[in-house]
Amino acid sequence: MPLSALGWRYLDKCVITGVTSMMFSKNATFSKNTFAVSVAMGLALMAASNSAFSQDLARAQGRVSDPGVRGGPAGGGAPISAADGLNENELKQFNEGKFRATELEATCETCSQIIPGTMSGESPFLNTITNSAGLGARFNGDQCSVCHSQPDIGGSGGFFVPNPVEAKRDPSKAQRPENPMFRLIPHRHGQTNKTPSFIKQYGPIREARFKFKSDGTRDGGVHQLFTVVGRDDDPGNAGCSIKQPDFETELANNNISFRIPLQLFGLGLIDTIEDQEIIKRHDASAAYRARFGVAGRTNRSDNDGTITRFGWKAQNKSLTVFAGEAYNVEMGVTNELFPQATDETDNCNVDKPHPNDVARTANNDLTNDSFFNPIHIFADWMQFTFWMRFLDAPKPVALTAQAQRGQQVFADSGCAACHTPQMVTAATTQSPSVEGKTANLYSDLLIHHMGANLADNVIQGQAGVDEFRTQPLWGVGQRLFFMHDGRTNDLVQAIREHVSPATPANPRTKLPALPASEANLSVFSYFAKNPADQQALLVFLRSL
């Protein structure tokens, strides 16, 4: 796959003109010492390889390759084990939360095909029966699991059989699994949605953020791809005639940024890491980071000032907040955390309570919402949290000798300057299952300037237009697509995409002047290694 023109040309240019110019970027967070060490490192790198460096790069292109998505058992999806401290009640909460995350939404209580909260007996990968109700006028998906399924429920974005109703009648008619946003979600129950051109049949699940509003001010928000117009199971919605946004025009105007789903495995551990642990790890790596010119900073909550850590820009505070927000933003289901609908058009919200998903107070359990049944009393958004809290971390496979070599190359190349291999969760929590545990997450949970090549021109909290959270690499061995917008399915390309020079303000992309990517030196250092070492790193990553 070709490197984005920018990155590849820049790699060449650096080797010729010297890494030094790149280091004198506008990145104010570098200290003088950092500069000196980094420049020395850059020069050493050049001196060592010089023009051989670019030849190495060119040669390596053909010789190293991503081993591809790891086969074998799914490395994630199971609850934390009893041996690791999960008790029976927590397991029940996990199971109920997982079940609710696979429920298929209808738009009203009476049009759900079976009573909401009732098990349909279907495989979560072949859902056809609606057993929940609350789907909003606009949405990206109609169940959590449709976007979090790879390599198992709770993972990142995966593929689905596009014709489940037919496939259930006659399994031989099941079509090849594909991106569920291509045909399955937009047309479920007669919906008449048009699939935007950026949703490809075998491409990544994507949600769309608009960079600017039509008046030129910043937008940055999610614009849901689909509407409930045309649904054949809800007579109340017959008068609903809202339109999908004009994605093709926005696309032509370069006004859309994409985000792909993140995996949910191990998030209970990330939720339980104390701020002081994040800061301590960052401080401890100062000398190592300086060698590679890596800075990094926190994104923090405007409300309580603590470190936010979920989402591609570390924009969200907690698992619970993310669950409530995803329910409203992705599926249009209003809840106690996000009580107002993203589209309040009356005709498209007929008879729908707002908020829809709240703590249950029924006197009996006939509709699975009894105040007296502990497993039914919590609202979905809270129950999703329990599921995610107790979803076990992704399990790597045993490292072969080559993978172990790759782990060393990962450290030697400075990848670990951002992708911090380990953090330890809080020493005292309410559950031994997440208490004092080592999370092998490969992330510092901090945001970094990645430069113009990755910049999405969206600001979230302190995260600016080109800043992203170091993507945790646990589970990367079984992921289909990489980087925030899913621009590649090739690990080698994903690494190259980290590279970016400092750039002046650009009127066409509406990006301000940006510093060079903090990852430049690390990536150069990796591509300067011999092909066997480069390959070993890829094998290591696919073991995770």
Ligand code: HEC
């Ligand atoms: C239409 C697809 C889609 C659906 C449906 C969906 N998600 Fe997501 N999920 C995403 C995307 C895209 C992201 C990354 C968002 C970002 O950072 O901007 C994400 C991120 C997350 C994260 C953050 C993970 C991390 O490592 O920081 C959590 C938690 C999450 N989703 C939970 C849920 C829950 C719970 C549901 C159901 C209520 C749900 N999602 C439904 C697409 C989806």
Ligand code: HEC
């Ligand atoms: C300056 C910090 C930094 C350094 C150094 C760095 N990375 Fe990253 N890495 C990131 C960030 C930030 C992302 C997410 C980028 C985005 O959102 O598009 C990322 C994403 C990735 C991904 C994609 C994972 C996914 O699930 O999408 C891979 C693979 C990866 N890095 C590997 C590496 C390797 C290998 C190295 C060393 C050669 C490295 N990184 C060095 C910050 C860094």
